[in-house]
Amino acid sequence: MPGRPIADKVIDTIAFSASTKVGVDLPRDRLITEIDLLFEVQHDNGSAVTESQDAFYKMLGGLSIEGSGGVQFLNLNDARLLHFLNQLDYQGTFHAPHIDDGASGNDKTAKVPLRIHFGNNPLNPFDLSAGIRAEDLSELKLYVSWPAADRGGTGITTDTASLVRLMVKGVQGLTPGERARVAVPKVGQTDHTIAATATDLGKTFDLPTGAHLRRSLIMLLDNTAAPNDVRNDTRITEMGLILPKQQNRRPFVCSWYQARFHTLGRHGGEVAQDDGTTLDDPTVAITPEIGIVLLDYREFTVMTADPWGLNMVSAAEGDVKLGFTIVTANGTIKRLDDQIEY
Numbered sequence: 067m068p069g070r071p072i073a074d075k076v077i078d079t080i081a082f083s084a085s086t087k088v089g090v091d092l093p094r095d096r097l098i099t100e101i102d103l104l105f106e107v108q109h110d111n112g113s114a115v116t117e118s119q120d121a122f123y124k125m126l127g128g129l130s131i132e133g134s135g136g137v138q139f140l141n142l143n144d145a146r147l148l149h150f151l152n153q154l155d156y157q158g159t160f161h162a163p164h165i166d167d168g169a170s171g172n173d174k175t176a177k178v179p180l181r182i183h184f185g186n187n188p189l190n191p192f193d194l195s196a197g198i199r200a201e202d203l204s205e206l207k208l209y210v211s212w213p214a215a216d217r218g219g220t221g222i223t224t225d226t227a228s229l230v231r232l233m234v235k236g237v238q239g240l241t242p243g244e245r246a247r248v249a250v251p252k253v254g255q256t257d258h259t260i261a262a263t264a265t266d267l268g269k270t271f272d273l274p275t276g277a278h279l280r281r282s283l284i285m286l287l288d289n290t291a292a293p294n295d296v297r298n299d300t301r302i303t304e305m306g307l308i309l310p311k312q313q314n315r316r317p318f319v320c321s322w323y324q325a326r327f328h329t330l331g332r333h334g335g336e337v338a339q340d341d342g343t344t345l346d347d348p349t350v351a352i353t354p355e356i357g358i359v360l361l362d363y364r365e366f367t368v369m370t371a372d373p374w375g376l377n378m379v380s381a382a383e384g385d386v387k388l389g390f391t392i393v394t395a396n397g398t399i400k401r402l403d404d405q406i407e408y
Contacts, residue, residue, distance in 0.1 A: 267389030297357030
């Protein structure tokens with residue numbers, strides 16, 4: 067497939083505006099394969115400061131990409147999900163810097179990277195397995211849904227000088243027929259409240275239909291610990307896939323901790339930290355991220371050689387479910403679903 071790779075920055079930036087959705091036009095002269103975001107944070111600290119867990123991503127809020135006709139290519143209300151997907155796709159290299167939590171100081175700064183990659187190979191920025199056919203759209207925007215200015219933690223206030231810069235990568239010069247053969251991304255988020263305990267995968271949620279489902283990133287939160295959105299590993303003990311129309315067959319069942327280490331073993335995540343003096347003896351060992359599991363459905367379709375995961379194009383709602391065994395209520399499951407229309 068011919069074409070010319072291109073990567074350039076978007077001149078306009080997305081400036082912070084508390085509790086406001088702010089957008090910028092994306093270029094429509096290419097098939098977009100990847101977008102890099104740089105969150106340039108500036109914050110002011112009061113006399114008493116307590117940093118929130120995942121503070122920078124809470125300060126960023128939500129992200130969405132919307133095209134003409136109301137089509138959504140990305141719709142996340144919590145940027146943490148994208149961050150942890152980056153951590154897994156790029157083997158733990160997308161670490162945020164530690165927030166400066168020193169008391170009584172203004173204009174403290176940090177730079178926080180994020181990446182939106184659409185294709186199957188995150189190491190190829192011009193991967194044409196999937197992308198946004200921007201040349202076929204009359205409008206295309208990326209939005210940041212900025213949260214309140216206090217999301218960084220107690221005594222930490224996001225400054226109005228904070229902003230997001232973009233670099234957009236893609237391929238130019240493809241014919242309409244060539245673009246039509248490139249799969250279209252559809253990444254969304256669903257939140258579920260854990261209101262009661264459940265045994266034997268008894269708490270179930272339907273997986274989305276109408277497209278191929280590549281993977282789901284699951285983030286488990288504790289709703290009892292202030293500020294009511296701290297990642298947690300103790301509320302769920304077991305999880306699995308359930309197929310109700312196949313006599314409730316369960317092609318995948320494992321403990322929550324097994325799922326976490328399966329995620330780490332297959333995809334990476336944390337990076338061992340070394341003091342630089344003790345050979346092969348990291349001062350901080352590699353461990354799974356708290357409250358994070360990635361289910362890559364392409365692992366279940368390897369025998370059918372389907373690179374897109376579960377074919378949910380003709381599936382009905384409820385045909386495929388995620389089930390959880392829950393031992394402690396008062397929590398939330400946030401789920402990123404990575405779908406492809408092909």
